Amino acid sequence: MSFLKNITTAAAMALMVGLVPAPGTAETPTDVLVIANRIDDITTLDPAESFEFAGSDVSRNIYSKLVNFDPMNLDAGYQPELAASWDVSEDGKTITFTMKEGLKFASGNPIRAEDAAWSLQRAVKLNKTPSFILTQFGFTPENVEQMIRADGNKVIITTDKQYATSFVLNCLTATIGGILDKEVVMQHEVDGDMGNAWLKTNSAGSGPYKLVTWKPNETVVLETNPNWWGPEPAMKRVIVRHVAESATQRLLLERGDIDVARNLNPQDVAGLEGAPGIAIDSELRGRIMYIAVNQKHPILSKPEVRQAIKYLIDYQGMQDSFLKGQYVIHQNFLPATYLGAVDENPFSLDIEKAKELLAQAGVGPFEIEAGVREAQERLEIAQSLQNTFAQAGITLKLTVGTGKQILGRYRARDLDMYIGAWGPDYPDPHTNAGTFAYNPDNRDEAKLTGLLAWRNAWDTDGLTPKVEAAVIEKDRDLRAQMYRDIQAEFRAKSPFGIMFQRIEQTGRRDNVQNLSLGGAITAVSYWPVTK
Amino acid sequence: MALAESRGTGRHRLPRFQRILLKIAKTLVSVAITMLGLMFVTFIIGRVMPVDPVLAVVGERATNEVYEQVYREMGLDRPVLVQFGYYLRDVLHGDFGMSLLNARPVSEDIRRVFPATFELATLGTLIGVLIGVPLGVMAAVRRGSWIDQIARVVALVGYSMPIFWLGLMGLLIFYGILGWVGGPGRLDIAYEYMVETRTGMILVDSLLAGNWDVFRNAFSHIILPASILGYYSMAYISRMTRSFMLEQLSAEYIITARVKGLPERRVIWKHAFGNIRVQLITVIALSFANLLEGAVLTETIFAWPGLGSYITTALLSADMNAVLGGTVVVGLIFVLLNIFSDLLYQIFDPRAK
Numbered sequence: 001m002s003f004l005k006n007i008t009t010a011a012a013m014a015l016m017v018g019l020v021p022a023p024g025t026a027e028t029p030t031d032v033l034v035i036a037n038r039i040d041d042i043t044t045l046d047p048a049e050s051f052e053f054a055g056s057d058v059s060r061n062i063y064s065k066l067v068n069f070d071p072m073n074l075d076a077g078y079q080p081e082l083a084a085s086w087d088v089s090e091d092g093k094t095i096t097f098t099m100k101e102g103l104k105f106a107s108g109n110p111i112r113a114e115d116a117a118w119s120l121q122r123a124v125k126l127n128k129t130p131s132f133i134l135t136q137f138g139f140t141p142e143n144v145e146q147m148i149r150a151d152g153n154k155v156i157i158t159t160d161k162q163y164a165t166s167f168v169l170n171c172l173t174a175t176i177g178g179i180l181d182k183e184v185v186m187q188h189e190v191d192g193d194m195g196n197a198w199l200k201t202n203s204a205g206s207g208p209y210k211l212v213t214w215k216p217n218e219t220v221v222l223e224t225n226p227n228w229w230g231p232e233p234a235m236k237r238v239i240v241r242h243v244a245e246s247a248t249q250r251l252l253l254e255r256g257d258i259d260v261a262r263n264l265n266p267q268d269v270a271g272l273e274g275a276p277g278i279a280i281d282s283e284l285r286g287r288i289m290y291i292a293v294n295q296k297h298p299i300l301s302k303p304e305v306r307q308a309i310k311y312l313i314d315y316q317g318m319q320d321s322f323l324k325g326q327y328v329i330h331q332n333f334l335p336a337t338y339l340g341a342v343d344e345n346p347f348s349l350d351i352e353k354a355k356e357l358l359a360q361a362g363v364g365p366f367e368i369e370a371g372v373r374e375a376q377e378r379l380e381i382a383q384s385l386q387n388t389f390a391q392a393g394i395t396l397k398l399t400v401g402t403g404k405q406i407l408g409r410y411r412a413r414d415l416d417m418y419i420g421a422w423g424p425d426y427p428d429p430h431t432n433a434g435t436f437a438y439n440p441d442n443r444d445e446a447k448l449t450g451l452l453a454w455r456n457a458w459d460t461d462g463l464t465p466k467v468e469a470a471v472i473e474k475d476r477d478l479r480a481q482m483y484r485d486i487q488a489e490f491r492a493k494s495p496f497g498i499m500f501q502r503i504e505q506t507g508r509r510d511n512v513q514n515l516s517l518g519g520a521i522t523a524v525s526y527w528p529v530t531k
Numbered sequence: 532m533a534l535a536e537s538r539g540t541g542r543h544r545l546p547r548f549q550r551i552l553l554k555i556a557k558t559l560v561s562v563a564i565t566m567l568g569l570m571f572v573t574f575i576i577g578r579v580m581p582v583d584p585v586l587a588v589v590g591e592r593a594t595n596e597v598y599e600q601v602y603r604e605m606g607l608d609r610p611v612l613v614q615f616g617y618y619l620r621d622v623l624h625g626d627f628g629m630s631l632l633n634a635r636p637v638s639e640d641i642r643r644v645f646p647a648t649f650e651l652a653t654l655g656t657l658i659g660v661l662i663g664v665p666l667g668v669m670a671a672v673r674r675g676s677w678i679d680q681i682a683r684v685v686a687l688v689g690y691s692m693p694i695f696w697l698g699l700m701g702l703l704i705f706y707g708i709l710g711w712v713g714g715p716g717r718l719d720i721a722y723e724y725m726v727e728t729r730t731g732m733i734l735v736d737s738l739l740a741g742n743w744d745v746f747r748n749a750f751s752h753i754i755l756p757a758s759i760l761g762y763y764s765m766a767y768i769s770r771m772t773r774s775f776m777l778e779q780l781s782a783e784y785i786i787t788a789r790v791k792g793l794p795e796r797r798v799i800w801k802h803a804f805g806n807i808r809v810q811l812i813t814v815i816a817l818s819f820a821n822l823l824e825g826a827v828l829t830e831t832i833f834a835w836p837g838l839g840s841y842i843t844t845a846l847l848s849a850d851m852n853a854v855l856g857g858t859v860v861v862g863l864i865f866v867l868l869n870i871f872s873d874l875l876y877q878i879f880d881p882r883a884k
Contacts, residue, residue: 028720029720029721032720034720036834040844040848042633043588043632043633043634044633044634051590051592052590127596127597127600128589128597129589129590129592129593129597130592131597132592132594197634200633200634201633201634201635215643215836216630216632216633216635216640217836217840217841217844218836239720239723241716241834242834242836243715243716243834244831244834244840245831245832245834247699247702247832248699248702248715248832248833248834251702251703251706251707251714251715252714252715254707255706255707255710255714257714257719257720402847402848402849405583407583407586407591408583408586411586411591425592447595448594448595449593449594449595449598450592450593450594450595
């Protein structure tokens with residue numbers, strides 16, 4: 001049996017070696033910030049193309065913009081960043097930015113007005129997904145060199161018509177407004193792509209950090225940009241690790257192997273409460289959870305039915321159970337903290353009222369197909385809806401699929417009902433008004449697939465011109481009032497049941513201070529963080 | 532085969548040489564057909580799946596113009612067979628295309644994630660074999676004894692316990708509470724980028740660099756997921772070993788050997804075990820292949836950037852180039868492992884010569 005003995009001993013030895021205490025865990029280096037986050041949504045880091053949450057987080061820290069938000073005072077709105085000041089022409093169509101002098105990119109190249117104008121022109125010419133944020137001002141690949149141009153140390157932007165200045169500037173704070181180092185980018189141009197392929201995985205900016213590496217689904221590593229003009233960040237390196245599981249993030253945080261856990265579910269947040277050395281932050285984000293019904297459906301297009309479904313949602317029950325701490329009831333399309341946001345939430349679960357409305361519409365029991373993405377919270381919402389809808393005689397047939405599957409059918413106007421989420425694209429009320437309540441052409445052939453109103457075949461019942469009027473109103477207070485009015489009408493008429501606004505709960509080691517996730521208007525900022 | 536050839540006489544050398552050539556040619560043709568079939572089926576599944584790869588690239592907000600532009604850029608307006616033809620041509624040139632999502636060459640991605648999985652699966656299989664084989668042999672030899680019962684329970688638990696749960700419990704106990712092993716991920720932050728990437732397997736790279744700190748750290752990270760995978764593979768291997776051994780131990784030649792008075796150890800290890808080696812190799816090879824492509828959940832829990840989670844993420848994001856690339860690699864491994872175990876049959880099993 002000696003052979004057997006040898007093998008057993010070897011196996012035991014192997015296990016013993018494995019169980020030797022791991023060397024030095026418990027704390028991350030003092031000048032390194034280690035974050036666990038789901039970063040598998042990053043597809044590119046080119047600001048002209050990047051449009052995902054995790055990508056925006058990276059971009060915000062490596063690219064400066066003409067105007068930007070101060071992470072320590074988000075309520076103040078946009079502030080000068082690369083631009084020192086700006087003037088608006090009398091006709092309201094031209095904004096002239098004067099650049100700050102003496103600033104440099106991470107490469108050491110000076111930041112010129114030419115770089116800024118070129119970056120914005122490039123985003124329009126590349127015509128990637130987020131380009132609509134700029135092209136909505138009438139810029140096209142053909143005219144953009146005249147509409148956005150540099151003159152000395154000035155950048156002159158001329159729009160096709162007059163818009164609220166705040167609308168234009170808010171759009172420039174989006175990821176697509178990131179200013180690139182033209183010289184560096186153009187050195188990497190391939191086949192006229194204006195450096196797009198190279199910028200997907202490299203950075204050429206002037207923000208507090210520069211990109212060291214991005215390994216898809218693995219890590220993003222940033223390090224400080226020595227040429228940044230602000231005070232040197234305390235965190236010399238920021239490492240974002242892709243950790244998909246909430247329970248795994250929690251363990252890493254408890255052990256001190258990470259400083260911040262960004263995707264904790266309610267159970268893990270509850271488990272961490274009171275844990276030594278750990279703090280939980282709650283920050284209101286911009287994402288809205290909603291349901292919508294297709295207006296091509298003969299029953300769902302009746303006004304009473306549209307209103308009835310809003311009384312068939314157990315808002316309070318969901319908020320207090322599986323969405324606890326992660327979502328708050330919000331029944332308007334503008335997220336709280338946006339200009340014109342309102343906190344009126346008139347709907348609550350009222351089966352009798354819904355039945356009454358359905359009876360008024362002359363509708364008996366019926367079945368509809370609801371599409372929902374395969375994500376825990378959405379499935380739970382769908383099940384809750386299935387239950388409450390059934391009480392009023394509406395059978396919800398759930399079609400569950402990956403995001404791309406369900407989205408494809410939604411964009412093709414092929415679902416009776418959609419259960420999903422919408423996050424604002426830029427911090428201006430038009431970002432949501434322009435999709436929920438705006439649909440200039442409701443025909444199938446128009447294919448305005450980017451607009452939620454179009455996807456649900458809703459002609460907006462006269463809200464489209466009101467949205468168009470609000471976006472050009474220069475008086476801020478008046479503009480805010482216009483959005484409040486639009487939302488009141490929207491609540492009364494629309495086929496959308498807006499339900500919740502997102503709260504992001506972040507677990508952090510309690511020595512980590514000043515971490516701003518960006519609220520509802522922007523992305524995370526690492527540079528003010530201290531440990 | 533070398534053995535077979537050396538035993539041949541001069542008179543038979545030519546026909547035998549031809550036979551070998553024929554066999555090699557047959558194997559190559561069958562590999563080619565298998566791979567072609569695999570690629571075709573995966574390709575077609577990718578095209579008929581109700582997932583829109585264009586949407587995966589352009590995102591939810593894209594306007595119809597952007598969508599159409601990307602649709603054409605991806606060549607989706609061409610007939611499916613033509614698309615497959617182009618794909619095949621590229622693969623033959625070693626080009627799996629670009630990942631639709633992160634715009635990097637798929638082959639580069641696979642080179643990055645495969646070593647992580649290979650390292651994990653190899654260690655897992657090693658643990659499975661080192662424990663599973665002796666356990667299975669002992670269970671068979673002492674059938675019905677306490678060791679057999681233990682082996683049965685251990686295997687049953689291994690078969691039925693969700694790996695997800697086992698992984699989380701393992702993490703909680705050995706990492707969270709006891710702190711005996713490293714946490715999720717392949718290395719502590721402090722050790723990352725300390726050794727040069729040569730093979731992509733950190734244990735090997737750190738040994739090549741002679742950096743023991745990194746080796747120890749990497750080992751403390753890999754041992755838990757490897758043990759958990761090893762446990763599953765051990766459950767399978769020990770059950771198979773037991774049943775192979777039982778079959779042999781009841782055979783007449785074993786009884787004869789015992790009657791002849793051979794020592795029991797020799798009867799078990801030389802005669803009985805010697806005869807199950809071949810079957811066992813197939814079992815181990817299959818188990819290894821399973822760990823290579825089927826460790827998705829373990830990779831997710833342990834934040835292990837490997838092939839399983841790469842293919843799954845790609846599948847969920849409709850990144851068909853990455854899915855195809857990953858599938859071809861996994862398919863190739865299966866085929867190679869099959870050839871490898873066939874080859875071992877040739878060496879160990881006299882009947883196959």
